[in-house]
Amino acid sequence: MTYRVAVLGAGIGIKHIDGLLQLSDRFEVRTVCDLNEELAESQALRTGGTTSTSIAEVLADPDIDIVDICLPPVMHGPVTLEALAAGKHVIVEKPMAASLQEADRLAEAERTSGRLIFPVFQYRYGRGLHKLRRLQEAGLVGAPRVASLETHWNRQSDYYANPWRGTFAHELGGAVLSHAIHIHDLISLHFGRVTEISAMLNTSINKIETEDCAAIAMRTETGALVTSSITLGAADDTSRLRMVFEHVTVESGQVPYAPGEAEWQFLARDEDRQAEIDAVPGAADLPLEGFAGYFEAIADHLDGKASHAVTLSAGRDSIELATAIYHADRTGNRVPLPLDRSLSVCNGFKPSEHT
Ligand SMILES: NC(=O)c1ccc[n+]([C@@H]2O[C@H](COP(=O)([O-])OP(=O)(O)OC[C@H]3O[C@@H](n4cnc5c(N)ncnc54)[C@H](O)[C@@H]3O)[C@@H](O)[C@H]2O)c1
Structure with missing residues (x-):
């Protein structure tokens, strides 16, 4: 099957498109969405697809199977939740979430949506x-x-x-x-x-x-x-x-x-x-190698073949590790993992949120 992808954000998104274009029998880059229309259009010239400046419009498109989120970090969690709710699989750049609590919410949303989240670790x-x-x-x-x-x-x-x-x-x-x-x-x-x-x-x-x-x-x-x-x-x-x-x-x-x-x-x-x-x-x-290898593993995974695709748990582990590092620095303590979810650092990384 050829998966139809919308790339949201054309910064590192351009490197994603490079990888996807190497796999033209597995993926079609159907839309590039960026607030910067010129940037989106320059990429659409390469992909042969359409452009948009509206994430909502992309998510409402029934001809998109996968949303590839290359937006600034604070948008990753909310847009992932919207994309799952719209019935899309999600590829999401690092960091996957704004907190460990949000990473847990994404895991729950993945479970109930029947769609998959693939954090980016190329x-x-x-x-x-x-x-x-x-x-x-x-x-x-x-x-x-x-x-x-x-x-x-x-x-x-x-x-x-x-x-x-x-x-x-x-x-x-x-x-x-x-x-x-x-x-x-x-x-x-x-x-x-x-x-x-x-x-x-x-x-x-x-x-x-x-x-x-x-x-x-x-x-x-x-x-x-x-x-x-x-x-x-x-x-x-x-x-x-x-x-x-x-x-x-x-x-x-x-x-x-x-x-x-x-x-x-x-x-x-x-x-x-x-x-x-x-x-x-x-x-x-x-x-x-690199992004092409990362995307190839996702296509294999979605096709039901054995693969080394990056799945949600790796993204959640990466957020938990970063959370523990912040907590260790700010408390001066050695921090055991898995983290106790009642720690306020699990709500966000900004120091004032938990000191
Ligand atoms: N995997 C990697 O090696 C790697 C490398 C670089 C960046 N990243 C990650 O990728 C993400 C993006 O980083 P970047 O360097 O490409 O940033 P960037 O600012 O260069 O690109 C983000 C793009 O998103 C667009 N955008 C912002 N809000 C939007 C909206 N509401 N609708 C549509 N488009 C919108 C911007 O116009 C911009 O072109 C970050 O999370 C970053 O950490 C990962």
Whole structure:
């Protein structure tokens, strides 16, 4: 089946369209909706579809199967609820929700609507992670031990000239919620769910409300320990993961917005096992990477095939992790997960909402 998609928001939405256009036998980009008509029209020239400036008009269109939400963060939750109510499947950019309570409401709405929510985590689709998954499935890496993560990017005033960025009201959070959310998703995927957090956050690079530096320590359900270093004040843009497993030490590439799309290093602890590790194909049987890989997995999932699509629980976990990080920083406590929903931080990330 070919799924008919409406892309809402033509910023990162343009990259979504790039991915969807690579899968023209699975998806048709029927509408691009943006308040900026020129922007929407420039994309419709590529897709051959229509344009709109009205989300309500798009949701009322019976010829749309999937709504792909690439709008500013504060709109994600409300538009997802409206789209489910209109009978659409939803693809939603990060962060999926404005609070853990809202993430729980989305989960309930998904359950009752009979439609599906697919949070966007396109970093999962790349050759390095593909090989890691295959090694894990083959039982060759052993238990996760420690990992260090770097999200060291350069964001300056030109980036924050976009008025929704840097504000709790519209971006909802800073580098923890917005920028490092992808790399934290990868660690949950390959090291297990996070069960305990300590964190220190700063706003020291730009004149914004939200955090732009962080030092975070996590324990995962596998007993492994993870450190995550985040700044938007680096000289360049580097995303890097180094993961030490029982039998193999794995180092990612450093490609800023697609760390999985580079050749990774897989070093066996016991050098006699290196050949076995090297023999597991990585790039040789590579599926599509980045957004195209992400969308292909969704089409497979909707077609009822086995797939590695990102489902709602990953989006909800990412919101819970960010919530726990804010809570750990603001209380100075080590925070256990799952979070106690009666904590006021579960209602929103803005400090005044719970201090
Ligand atoms: N997955 C990733 O790697 C990635 C990368 C960048 C941004 N994002 C996320 O994507 C989302 C959008 O970010 P962006 O950088 O594209 O922002 P942006 O401001 O560049 O684009 C958002 C677009 O939405 C449009 N818009 C706003 N309100 C609208 C409305 N009511 N109706 C129709 N159109 C409307 C704007 O005109 C704008 O063109 C954010 O949540 C951001 O966190 C994800």
